[in-house]
Amino acid sequence: MFGLKGRIKGHEIADYRQRFRLIFAIVLIAMSLLILRLWYLQVIKGSELRQRSESNSVRLRKINPLRGMILDNGGHVLVDNQTSFDLVYIPNRPEDKKQVISKLTELYASRSWKIPDEFSAIAKAHPFIPSKIDRNISREKLALIETHSLELPGVAIEVVPIRKYVAGEMIAHIVGYVSEVSQDELERSKGARSPGDMVGKTGIERYYDAYLRGKNGAEQVEVNALGKAVRSLGRINPVAGCNLVLTIDAYLQEVAWKAMAGKSGAVVAMDPRDGSIYAMVSSPGFDPNLFNGGISTENWNLLSRDPQHPMEQRAISGQYPPGSTYKLIVAAAALEEGLISPESSILCTGSFDFGTRSYRCWQKHGHGMVNLHRAIVESCDVYFYVLGKKLGVDRIAWYAKKFGFGAVTGIDLPREKAGVIPTSEWKLARFKKPWQAGETISVSIGQGFNSVTPLQLAVAYSALANGGTVYRPQIVKKIEATDGRLIKAMKPEKQETVPMSSKTTALLKQGLWGVVNEPRGTGGALRRAEMDVCGKTGTAQVVGLPASEKARRAMQSARIYQDHALFTCFAPCRNPEITVAVIVEHGGHGGSAAAPVARKVIDAYYKKKKYGDKMPAEEEEKLEEASRNRSTSGEGRRRRASGNQDE
Amino acid sequence: MRFDRRLILNFDWTLLILVLILCTIGVLNIFSASYSFAGAKANPFYIRQLQWVLIGIFCMSIAFCIDYRFICQYAYVLHGIAIFCLVIVFFYGFATHGSQRWISLGSFSLQPSELVKLTLILALAKYFDEHKLEQGYYLRELWIPFLLLLVPFLMILEQPDLGTGLILLFVSASMFLFVGIRLKSLLYVLTLAVFMMPVGWFFMKEYQRERVLTFLNPERDPLGSGYHIIQSMIAIGSGGILGKGFLKGTQTQLQFLPEQQTDFVFSVFAEEWGFLGGGILILLFTSLVLWSLKIALHSRDFLGTLIAFGLASLLFWEVFINTGMVLGMMPVVGIPLPFLSYGGSAVVSLLTCIGLLLNVSMRRYILQP
Known part of the structure; x- marks a missing residue:
């Protein structure tokens, strides 16, 4: 069918056998190197690394960027940023959970603050995965939590930028609002966004999200047993988003x-x-300021059930x-x-x-x-x-x-x-x-x-x-x-x-x-x-x-x-x-x-x-x-x- | 084509079983790697991987049914088609993670760079088989093979996909060395390569430079690739001798590992199955590579030897570079682990490669004098 062309002749086989012997040896040596390395990591350093995996004291902390500002055509600021203090819980030791819940509830109750729904989620929290339990807390709350921080292992304060809709209601429909990225958006973004990112949901915040968003920064920190950051091991600064100048004239808009x-x-x-x-x-x-740091269920129902449809x-x-x-x-x-x-x-x-x-x-x-x-x-x-x-x-x-x-x-x-x-x-x-x-x-x-x-x-x-x-x-x-x-x-x-x-x-x-x-x-x-x-x-x-x-x-x-x-x-x-x-x-x-x-x-x-x-x-x-x-x-x-x- | 009973008698069951074991491990491991966040997803990764394995086995059976000498008559055409697909990607493909390597074909997407690995081996095999030199090649006799490599290589670097580019380079280099290059020519190439390094540095993408620098000094970037390596080594090391058990790897299930169902899939396996499992896996891969080399050695013609050798070197380099990277011995480059990493195009093209190996293997006695 294909004839005898290309067949290996006798003397060649000997030559190739030589070559193959060398190649076999190279492959064996390379693979042994891998096994040796595996032995080194798993057997010699095994217990040490196991400890590190259990405490996993090194955390990668995301740093949210500042979203771009939105200005009118005369340069008046319509949308700006402000600082929000959020309460975060990172469960390090499961046995602490009960104590943390009861202590937090006690603290909130003592000042007759409303207890956020998120508190009940603490019990189900996965180890090491941070979850937000209260957002945009007042200075008073902040001070109280800080003074009791020793009794609240794993509870930390996170400083994040949130929106400030300076022009308020009059321009709400144009600029829209932002909120935390949803599970659905996360999957569709194919890795471009990470949990906790803020994304525009309506209006300009949504249409120009890619420009306004900026780029996340990150910091690697070492934490102690209480989950508090002890030292920073490295940091990439976030990049702030672009500013948008609108054709809107704030004065005409107001009139x-x-x-x-x-x-x-x-x-x-x-x-x-x-x-x-x-x-x-x-x-x-x-x-739109109602949406800052997550809108409350109460406010959401008021808005979404209003027969006048104010959100439209x-x-x-x-x-x-x-x-x-x-x-x-x-x-x-x-x-x-x-x-x-x-x-x-x-x-x-x-x-x-x-x-x-x-x-x-x-x-x-x-x-x-x-x-x-x-x-x-x-x-x-x-x-x-x-x-x-x-x-x-x-x-x-x-x-x-x-x-x-x-x-x-x-x-x-x-x-x-x-x-x-x-x-x-x-x-x-x-x-x-x-x-x-x-x-x-x-x-x-x-x-x-x-x-x-x-x-x-x-x-x-x-x-x-x-x-x-x-x-x-x-x-x-x-x-x-x-x-x-x-x-x-x-x-x-x-x-x-x-x-x-x-x-x-x-x-x-x-x-x-x-x-x-x-x-x-x-x-x-x-x-x-x-x-x-x-x-x-x-x-x-x-x-x-x-x-x-x-x-x-x-x-x-x-x-x-x-x-x-x-x-x-x-x-x-x-x-x-x-x-x-x-x-x-x-x-x-x-x-x-x-x-x-x-x-x-x-x-x-x-x-x-x-x-x-x-x-x-x-x-x-x-x-x-x-x-x-x-x-x-x-x-x-x-x-x-x-x-x-x-x- | 006349049917020969010896085809069945000589069927290479060892190779097939070896590969099926690896595929099974792969699917189970992806099940574990994506277990914690599979949740309510209708079509989880492991199911999709299983579907790809089945499609791959279908392609494999096509690849061993047709005589490899017949396939190789069209090697250049096939290579041309694969390069054409790369051109399509260049203009119409879509990007994930900042690199444009996919063509969308309705409901699924194709990664032509996986295809090129296979067609390059066939094309090089065809060339060296037709231009056989006993005393080794001079550089000037190698310009066609260089061209066969260079065109897809540059296009893949442009995507950018450093990992696949390196694989093409290593596989071609292995084949060049195998057929023999004159010592003088080899020295020329090596000298040239040394001088080209600064130029290459100039052409590298920013993230690739970062990775090389990070490899040379992991402390430099404890957040990006450095973080990945550290977490990967913690995962592997914490597995110890016997491992933490299936679905029990804390590093994996808590998602400290990056890309845990693709490039870092070995860490998942090593964490859950320990040194015992990891060692056996490496031994399985070693057997696969050595068996492929044996097929190359026993092939009854030079074309078969070249194809089998090329495929063996492809498997070797992918396993060696991926595992080396995950174990922190090499810089982070995106190379998947054969049969274990999640990825449709890769699984299908690898199983097609195995089909070709079976092809060469079972035709070894036909027409033997």
Whole structure:
């Protein structure tokens, strides 16, 4: 088969036998060396090493690094670190356990301190494995434990850095919080993290965890029989994490947060020129400092069971019907598709009959003849019912998606939701039912299946403001090392360009300007002396309302059936610098509930722009505000006073 | 291919049984090493290792069924494929512990550097068999074998995986010396190696320099590799003559040992089974290496001798370097202990090697004049 080629000839075998004898000898010698070494370790030094394994007096102690700080765009510290003293128990001798538990319980009881749940875990503790039994203890506790340390073998105080959320509640949803790494995360990290590490759980703390985290240090220490460190045998210093500079302006954030006091909903303020987020508020909030050193079960239950869901980041994961704010998208689509001319008018009689149903306009008595401009200014529903019917749901959806709806915006925060922009295909896939023409009517005024996040609304209106560019919203401006060295500077990222002619943009902007600044406009609350704000109100129905007037009244009186109030705006009209989107849950009407919040943010933006960090005192502020109020036309106030509904 | 009854008569049961004993010890030992933290895990390490052994035995039976001379006709192609896999790792692989050595194949991952060990031996065997020189080689006649070694060697160093790189180097060096190099050429290489050392130092990764320095002076780094060595020696030494008993090794169960189911698996065994167990294990490995050398000696052609010798040297160096490291005689380099360390790619490729040894062994009498 393979012939005789390559076979070993007689004289060669002798030669190779020689070689093999040598190789056999080498292998035997090498292996004997291993056995000799094994004999040396196990038999000669065996008892000594056995003792060392039993006391194992050498401990590897982890040194936690400082997490990076988080600053606003003006360099104000939002998140810092502070020192926490934790109580650690390392069981050296099992027979000590009972004594330690009883002594600790006695000490705590004597001062009537709450006894932590972890005390009961001491009994089950594995030898030599340290476990935390109390966190972030007070100076008083610290002193008491230290004075009784001789009666508490194995109990030690560990000094660890923990977070200090300086800005507190107002920025909780953006920065998120940290807590100890979970078993699941440990396994997934494949050795990159060790037990006891702090990791970001939500918000920026989570998204930028890799930068903020830093690197663990370690120290090898020799301990005595009581488990106290006697001397250090070597140390690797930890490396502190990077600092993050946000695009957030702490002042705007605070103003927006205060404006939302007592309301639930969200505010997003951003720069339409590059997608930087100035402020992002979700209300109600929570105090992230509660999570420092582990949140108590009590507090956790309070937060997680609150029907208002204070932990939810409404700005990016709250999904609401866009209501009338969506009409601009429909208008843009109709203009670009050449279905309407700006001048052509439609008669609004207060309702629109389609199929067997009659669709109401918010203005019961009708708007009369309306063209595009009037329809936007007065938010006429019937006008957009007609546009929607002409466009069809799929064409509306195509434009809406160009504006960034129906997909996550890609902001650098975790757990963003995409919302829903319905298409006929989507409905078939989701409900196994074909699209009904009547549903298009609801969709064209932002009701029906439509849902968007407040952030998406701000991004879409930024695109309207800047002439059609959809930017990826960003919340971190740059990442710096602790010594101030620049690690990474974020650049604006264009995600999509809306196919919108400059003529269309101009027409829509005129409409938005009119909403705020023209008589009968629904957004009069934003009418500043400078007459420079463009905006749109929206009122989103939470539930389909019964047709009978009486039943409607009854339902609307209950808070949870109240409409969501929306307002989106940008300013100044020419070359806009700021976009604001506001949603007040169950707030009622966009013009009266959401617009005042937006007004405060816009005013604060201009005030900050004028004075920078040197804000005038409160009194001057009030004076100025008074003069401003005088100058706004009486129209808006009269309207509001007469209880005229905006939509 | 014509079936020959002598294939069955000459089947090497000794080798097979030796290897199966080692695999059994390996699985039991991994069970113990991961016992304390296996807990609620659905798919513990020892089960996965057992699955790998079974897959390995399947590959082994393929490897001994096909005549090794037939396999070796494609040695260069196989080596090329293995190197190509390394290229894939270089661009698309994923990293663990800061080193990129894995390709993901759906539910499991492959470590091509394990494959290269095998194909390099086949390729070198093929080359030396076809270019046989009675009086030993000059350097200029060795450039092809050098190339066969150098390409995967550099790529593996880049991953970085110093351990596997060293194994490739030692196995090739053993084969070069075995076929014979002219004394003058050998001196050239040695001189060159001495001069290359500073250059190599320059190219080393930071952690590799640390390890060499730590080996030269363990006090330098009592936290990193130094700590590992100290804990490993405490574990082994505390085992004493008879050991602490299965699942009773305190160092192991309290997880003072680093990488206790992979590189430091010998410490686990020695702690629980003592000098008696550890000694027997080393004797088993010695028998395995000597038996493989015997197969090399008795092969009926030079190709078989070269393959068997290459595989024997692979087993020898892995056992010697790993055990030496764990016993604190050598610097810490990541080399697994054959059949005992946890690792799918390693077990499968090692059992394939055994298949080749069985292959050479059972065909020793065919066509013998």
